[in-house]
Amino acid sequence: MAFFQMKKMILAWTFRKPVTTSYPFEPRKICPGSRGRLDVKISDCIFCTLCDKRCPTQALDVDKANKKWRIDRLRCISCGYCVEVCPKKCLTLTGDHGIPTVTKEMETF
Amino acid sequence: MIEEQTIIGVMPEMLVAEARKLCEQGYRLVQICATRLGEELQMDYSFDLNRKFVNFRFLLPKTGGRVPSITGVYFCAFTYENEISDLFGVQVEGNALDFKGNFYTTAMKHPFIQDAVPASVPAPAKPGVQ
Amino acid sequence: MGHRTIIPFGPQHPVLPEPIHIDLVVEDEKVVEAVPSIGFIHRGLERLVEKKDFVEFVYIAERICGICSFIHGQTYCQGVEEIMKIEVPTRAKYLRTIWGELSRIHSHLLWAGLMADGFGFESLFMHSWRVREQVLDIIEATTGGRVIFGSCKVGGARRDISPEQMTWMLKQLEVVEKEMRLIVDVFMNDDSVKHRLCGVGVISKADAISLGAVGPTLRGSGVADDMRLLKYAAFGELDFAPISRTDGDSYSRCAVRCDELFQSLDIIRQAAAKMPTGEIAVKVTGNPSGEFFSRVEQPRGEVVYYIKGNGTKNLTRFRARTPTFANVPALVKMLAGCELADVPVLVLTIDPCISCTER
Numbered sequence: 001m002a003f004f005q006m007k008k009m010i011l012a013w014t015f016r017k018p019v020t021t022s023y024p025f026e027p028r029k030i031c032p033g034s035r036g037r038l039d040v041k042i043s044d045c046i047f048c049t050l051c052d053k054r055c056p057t058q059a060l061d062v063d064k065a066n067k068k069w070r071i072d073r074l075r076c077i078s079c080g081y082c083v084e085v086c087p088k089k090c091l092t093l094t095g096d097h098g099i100p101t102v103t104k105e106m107e108t109f
Numbered sequence: 110m111i112e113e114q115t116i117i118g119v120m121p122e123m124l125v126a127e128a129r130k131l132c133e134q135g136y137r138l139v140q141i142c143a144t145r146l147g148e149e150l151q152m153d154y155s156f157d158l159n160r161k162f163v164n165f166r167f168l169l170p171k172t173g174g175r176v177p178s179i180t181g182v183y184f185c186a187f188t189y190e191n192e193i194s195d196l197f198g199v200q201v202e203g204n205a206l207d208f209k210g211n212f213y214t215t216a217m218k219h220p221f222i223q224d225a226v227p228a229s230v231p232a233p234a235k236p237g238v239q
Numbered sequence: 240m241g242h243r244t245i246i247p248f249g250p251q252h253p254v255l256p257e258p259i260h261i262d263l264v265v266e267d268e269k270v271v272e273a274v275p276s277i278g279f280i281h282r283g284l285e286r287l288v289e290k291k292d293f294v295e296f297v298y299i300a301e302r303i304c305g306i307c308s309f310i311h312g313q314t315y316c317q318g319v320e321e322i323m324k325i326e327v328p329t330r331a332k333y334l335r336t337i338w339g340e341l342s343r344i345h346s347h348l349l350w351a352g353l354m355a356d357g358f359g360f361e362s363l364f365m366h367s368w369r370v371r372e373q374v375l376d377i378i379e380a381t382t383g384g385r386v387i388f389g390s391c392k393v394g395g396a397r398r399d400i401s402p403e404q405m406t407w408m409l410k411q412l413e414v415v416e417k418e419m420r421l422i423v424d425v426f427m428n429d430d431s432v433k434h435r436l437c438g439v440g441v442i443s444k445a446d447a448i449s450l451g452a453v454g455p456t457l458r459g460s461g462v463a464d465d466m467r468l469l470k471y472a473a474f475g476e477l478d479f480a481p482i483s484r485t486d487g488d489s490y491s492r493c494a495v496r497c498d499e500l501f502q503s504l505d506i507i508r509q510a511a512a513k514m515p516t517g518e519i520a521v522k523v524t525g526n527p528s529g530e531f532f533s534r535v536e537q538p539r540g541e542v543v544y545y546i547k548g549n550g551t552k553n554l555t556r557f558r559a560r561t562p563t564f565a566n567v568p569a570l571v572k573m574l575a576g577c578e579l580a581d582v583p584v585l586v587l588t589i590d591p592c593i594s595c596t597e598r
Contacts, residue, residue, distance in 0.1 A: 003430055137451050139532075184450065
């Protein structure tokens with residue numbers, strides 16, 4: 001007879017601290033190497049448009065003539081393909097996941 | 110090489126009889142799929158027994174193709190047969206559980222044999238354009 | 240002979256995370272017949288392959304499903320590599336094996352939580368997901384993503400696991416194993432759980448084969464068939480035997496999944512011990528020309544990709560048959576003759592993943 005097999009576990013956890021965190025007040029611990037927000041070091045960029053061509057979700061728009069590098073943050077899936085193809089290695093994925101937004105707009109560098 | 114895959118050409122009219130032979134040997138239906146090759150459809154019926162993969166193949170015209178249903182042998186084929194009739198417009202005769210074109214809800218009929226996306230379907234916006 | 244009523248089940252139902260609709264023909268409290276209908280979220284992903292380059296498509300293949308994401312990517316890559324005759328470095332094969340098994344553990348723990356929720360055991364649900372969170376942390380630390388790993392590419396792997404990370408991972412997994420033992424003990428031995436699962440939804444061995452069931456649904460009915468026996472990735476060099484149970488009821492399907500949790504841990508440990516050093520990827524040149532049916536064992540069962548290329552950078556055809564699609568006929572069979580109150584439990588025993596079913 002195994003009645004309520006879980007009683008031990010439930011009793012033990014009654015006296016422990018919760019595993020959840022009070023999120024907005026206590027930021028989430030981010031593992032190093034996590035794929036988050038795409039960051040560009042615009043001074044190194046040569047506007048080769050390779051990242052624009054390769055982006056699977058067409059989140060990037062690189063204007064060679066006007067030297068503009070634009071990103072649609074809501075489309076970016078943080079896959080890191082652009083980081084791999086960048087010849088100047090000026091793109092990085094930071095561990096930070098960015099702040100929430102209420103408007104759809106392109107960020108221009 | 111991961112595995113040997115045997116592909117056998119089968120006439121559509123012999124399909125049910127051949128499938129029954131495999132069923133009696135204990136084969137399991139793996140999948141049924143259609144592939145568009147220009148003006149033709151390539152039909153694949155795959156079976157497996159202890160990881161021995163056997164595939165039946167035949168060609169159909171792109172539109173108006175008819176195949177006999179194998180639901181009499183493998184009942185589970187009904188999902189695949191409804192799928193090919195909804196997406197490719199292949200007419201399956203004698204399906205035991207026929208959804209009559211209502212298996213998938215699609216914006217257009219038989220989307221997988223259309224050449225290109227018609228103008229009525231809006232194209233995804235370029236970045237920055239809302 | 241009672242009065243027959245048709246009760247619609249889904250697409251919105253508390254136990255269903257995703258939309259599937261089943262018309263239940265009910266006589267008093269007994270289900271006589273069940274007619275499934277899917278198609279609420281058909282996205283036509285298979286045709287997207289005509290627009291995307293075959294290297295890029297791995298990101299889309301990974302996003303077919305949010306739970307077995309890595310294995311979808313792996314199946315796609317293996318298929319393309321087979322067509323292009325690419326020999327993947329051994330280290331990449333081992334990495335794929337480790338990540339594949341990690342994703343199996345997290346998927347089975349997710350299922351355990353949903354199942355507990357399905358039969359109304361809330362605290363078991365919470366604790367299963369608490370343990371799963373630790374597995375997700377390992378995945379995030381080693382691949383960079385929590386559910387979308389993004390670490391598989393045509394020709395190898397995109398990331399390596401450093402020796403320090405590996406030691407840390409194995410230490411974490413020991414903690415996870417202890418926690419999992421406690422949870423599995425509840426699933427296997429608790430009376431109230433057994434009362435809901437034993438003898439419910441029996442699928443005989445012959446039925447499981449003729450209905451084309453795959454994965455734990457097939458193995459729960461006594462057929463020890465597992466696609467990992469095809470020896471893809473590093474499975475040829477690791478020691479494992481498929482787990483099966485003979486009863487064919489909901490309890491044995493549950494037991495198969497619970498045992499697989501520990502089997503996956505064992506495979507990860509073996510792979511970590513045998514892992515060779517060296518390259519993790521080879522350069523891919525040219526375009527695929529040919530065809531292959533790529534088959535891999537997912538947490539839910541066998542997934543089949545048909546990949547056909549014609550020598551251009553876009554593939555001609557990409558077809559995915561996911562395990563839930565193959566398990567729907569078995570579900571229909573299980574539902575006929577069951578009690579109405581058991582329907583949610585039975586729907587959950589096949590571990591339904593509807594978005595991947597409809598692609």
